[in-house]
Amino acid sequence: MSNSVIVIRPIKTLSFSDLSELWTFRELLYFLAWRDLKVRYKQTAIGVLWAVFQPLATMLVFTLFFGTLLKVPSDGTPYPIFVYTGLLFWQFFSMSLSDASNALVGNQPIVTKVYFPRLALPISTVLTKLVDFAVAAVILVGMMIYYGYTPHVSGLIVFPALVAITFFASLGCGLFLAAVNVKYRDVRYALPFFIQILMYLTPVIYPASITHRFAWVLNLNPMTGVIQAARASLLGSAPLDSALLAEAGLISTAMLIAGIVYFKRVERHFADII
Amino acid sequence: MTSPIIEVNGIGKRYTLAHQKGGGYLTLRDILAGAIRKPFELIGRGNQRAGRFETKEEFWALRGVDISINRGDVVGIIGANGAGKSTLLKILTGITPPTEGEIILGGRVASLLEVGTGFHPELSGRDNIFLNGAILGMARREIARKFDEIVEFAGVSRFLDTPVKYYSSGMYVRLAFSVAAHLEPDILLVDEVLAVGDVEFQKKCLGKMEEVTRTGGRTILFVSHNMGAIQELCTRCVMLESGTVVKQGTPAEVIDYYMSRLKREVKELILEEDSSLAIQIVKMRLEDEQGRLLSDIDMGNDAVLKMDYVTRHPIPSLSLSLEISKDGVPLLYSLSSDADEAALSRTAQIGRYCTSVTLPTSLLKEGSYRIDIGAGDAAGELKVARGDGATLIFSVINTRSDLTQKSYRRERKGLLYKHLVWENKGAQ
Numbered sequence: 001m002s003n004s005v006i007v008i009r010p011i012k013t014l015s016f017s018d019l020s021e022l023w024t025f026r027e028l029l030y031f032l033a034w035r036d037l038k039v040r041y042k043q044t045a046i047g048v049l050w051a052v053f054q055p056l057a058t059m060l061v062f063t064l065f066f067g068t069l070l071k072v073p074s075d076g077t078p079y080p081i082f083v084y085t086g087l088l089f090w091q092f093f094s095m096s097l098s099d100a101s102n103a104l105v106g107n108q109p110i111v112t113k114v115y116f117p118r119l120a121l122p123i124s125t126v127l128t129k130l131v132d133f134a135v136a137a138v139i140l141v142g143m144m145i146y147y148g149y150t151p152h153v154s155g156l157i158v159f160p161a162l163v164a165i166t167f168f169a170s171l172g173c174g175l176f177l178a179a180v181n182v183k184y185r186d187v188r189y190a191l192p193f194f195i196q197i198l199m200y201l202t203p204v205i206y207p208a209s210i211t212h213r214f215a216w217v218l219n220l221n222p223m224t225g226v227i228q229a230a231r232a233s234l235l236g237s238a239p240l241d242s243a244l245l246a247e248a249g250l251i252s253t254a255m256l257i258a259g260i261v262y263f264k265r266v267e268r269h270f271a272d273i274i
Numbered sequence: 275m276t277s278p279i280i281e282v283n284g285i286g287k288r289y290t291l292a293h294q295k296g297g298g299y300l301t302l303r304d305i306l307a308g309a310i311r312k313p314f315e316l317i318g319r320g321n322q323r324a325g326r327f328e329t330k331e332e333f334w335a336l337r338g339v340d341i342s343i344n345r346g347d348v349v350g351i352i353g354a355n356g357a358g359k360s361t362l363l364k365i366l367t368g369i370t371p372p373t374e375g376e377i378i379l380g381g382r383v384a385s386l387l388e389v390g391t392g393f394h395p396e397l398s399g400r401d402n403i404f405l406n407g408a409i410l411g412m413a414r415r416e417i418a419r420k421f422d423e424i425v426e427f428a429g430v431s432r433f434l435d436t437p438v439k440y441y442s443s444g445m446y447v448r449l450a451f452s453v454a455a456h457l458e459p460d461i462l463l464v465d466e467v468l469a470v471g472d473v474e475f476q477k478k479c480l481g482k483m484e485e486v487t488r489t490g491g492r493t494i495l496f497v498s499h500n501m502g503a504i505q506e507l508c509t510r511c512v513m514l515e516s517g518t519v520v521k522q523g524t525p526a527e528v529i530d531y532y533m534s535r536l537k538r539e540v541k542e543l544i545l546e547e548d549s550s551l552a553i554q555i556v557k558m559r560l561e562d563e564q565g566r567l568l569s570d571i572d573m574g575n576d577a578v579l580k581m582d583y584v585t586r587h588p589i590p591s592l593s594l595s596l597e598i599s600k601d602g603v604p605l606l607y608s609l610s611s612d613a614d615e616a617a618l619s620r621t622a623q624i625g626r627y628c629t630s631v632t633l634p635t636s637l638l639k640e641g642s643y644r645i646d647i648g649a650g651d652a653a654g655e656l657k658v659a660r661g662d663g664a665t666l667i668f669s670v671i672n673t674r675s676d677l678t679q680k681s682y683r684r685e686r687k688g689l690l691y692k693h694l695v696w697e698n699k700g701a702q
Binding site: 005006007008009010011025027028030031032034035038039042043109110112113114115116268271272 | 289364365366367368369370371372373374375376377378379380381383385391392394396397401404405408409410411413414437
């Protein structure tokens with residue numbers, strides 16, 4: 001029997017004591033992610049193939065319209081692999097963001113009935129998307145073999161950093177929006193629209209090189225740095241812009257910290273107003 | 275061993291009730307619209323006050339609650355709906371923080387606020403055991419170790435790989451309770467779980483809880499409306515009313531106090547007519563054999579229940595049901611169609627009816643009892659309209675103090691009052 005003493009007091013100031021608590025609840029994190037994965041493809045005919053089908057189908061449509069018909073430039077690489085590299089990271093970001101934003105509202109019954117670190121819910125949804133990302137990345141490997149690309153050694157080193165930046169950026173935004181969503185359900189309606197706009201402000205379907213003097217606007221978005229660096233290191237389309245990558249790393253870390261701070265500040269009201 | 279494991283000092287929880295013109299969720303649009311209508315209010319008093327809100331009202335769900343609980347105590351918490359029982363448990367688990375006061379807990383807390391929390395309908399029973407266990411705070415290894423025990427207790431081994439959405443509600447509840455019952459916290463909070471499941475399983479749960487406290491020295495806080503269960507399980511009892519503790523003590527004392535508070539002052543119950551109901555009980559009263567209105571019945575006497583009901587649509591095969599219960603345990607159940615089977619082939623016409631039935635209250639010993647009347651269509655499943663107010667509470671009282679009544683005092687065992695003939699022939 002534990003001798004730990006727990007004191008419950010009114011929460012008036014910002015407290016981060018449960019960030020360490022999150023570690024003791026790491027198995028819950030795992031189970032929540034596992035639940036989402038397991039439930040997602042229940043009662044579907046093709047199951048996990050959906051994780052492959054979505055980016056693949058999007059890639060084909062974009063290749064047809066933007067690559068073949070509109071002749072969007074692609075920095076000298078074949079358009080399909082160019083757009084797929086962008087989509088891979090973009091879909092990881094956008095799907096994580098939209099699922100994390102609904103993580104609290106979607107789990108209302110457990111939020112109001114059981115105590116656990118609330119951070120676990122948005123974090124576990126992003127972890128789920130990481131699995132989808134891994135599945136979709138296999139397709140990229142296949143395409144690289146097909147088009148005969150060998151990644152630079154630098155690419156293999158940079159790749160985990162790119163995943164981490166995407167993870168931080170989507171989780172940071174997701175935490176903020178999840179907390180806002182508890183009080184203002186507008187998030188649910190505004191977000192899909194917002195994500196779509198944001199995609200056009202990220203060089204997913206076009207190269208950043210065509211933006212010229214507006215490039216700085218795009219560079220504020222950490223996903224620009226991620227997608228640029230992915231293409232540079234995996235496809236060798238351009239030299240790796242390490243300054244831009246560092247900037248993306250800083251911005252995404254700042255987003256994550258801001259997201260956690262905001263989330264923690266409003267967390268105590270969740271069970272009362274959700 | 276006697277140092278308190280839970281110390282609740284002056285806990286208060288305030289909610290702010292916003293009376294909205296519309297209802298529904300507050301959206302940014304409302305705040306913006308409010309800002310346009312009353313721009314200075316937004317700047318001056320903070321954005322939450324603008325918008326759709328008309329008035330704000332503060333409401334203390336709990337105020338100045340002091341409770342001290344020792345290790346190994348099983349404490350029942352009773353009180354009418356809205357007395358603050360669930361809020362207290364929510365604060366104890368940490369789901370919501372208190373507005374004032376502090377609580378010192380000497381161990382790990384786990385709650386059974388509602389069984390099946392976090393069950394996912396699409397997942398199999400096996401998966402849900404792990405998921406639910408993790409949500410309740412069990413480690414994976416712990417769940418794996420107790421897995422067989424959990425399955426066996428719930429009695430669902432044949433359906434382990436079936437998604438729980440196909441489970442019967444009884445199986446669902448059994449599995450959910452079973453997971454929670456195998457938690458090993460120092461302090462266990464239980465809220466109303468026993469209201470569900472069949473009687474047999476309820477008994478099993480109560481037994482499990484008892485076993486847990488006896489062997490594990492665990493402290494349990496048990497919120498329930500089932501006075502029988504509180505009486506049977508708890509070593510102490512706390513009664514809340516409008517957010518404060520009004521009575522603490524042994525379960526028998528507190529339950530008595532609670533029942534006396536519940537007892538209606540009016541001797542005749544007249545219900546407000548609601549024209550949307552097809553059938554409604556509108557008046558209930560108890561009379562003695564001479565036709566005098568009663569609220570308390572002298573032990574050993576029968577009473578006559580008279581009631582008026584209104585039917586607003588023709589109802590085929592109308593039947594009334596009557597249930598007498600004590601502390602949530604039904605003692606007697608009867609249908610009007612039992613005596614008049616012809617009623618089942620008749621259609622009750624629109625109108626006002628008066629019915630009377632003699633209750634065998636002479637069989638009941640001292641205590642508080644409750645009568646619930648239901649009405650419905652007996653041909654199909656009888657839809658007993660319980661909970662719509664057709665409930666009368668009465669007490670059987672003992673006004674005599676001669677020795678012959680001694681065995682039937684309230685605190686003694688037994689439910690019935692009946693003098694038995696003891697023949698004593700002396701030593702042979």
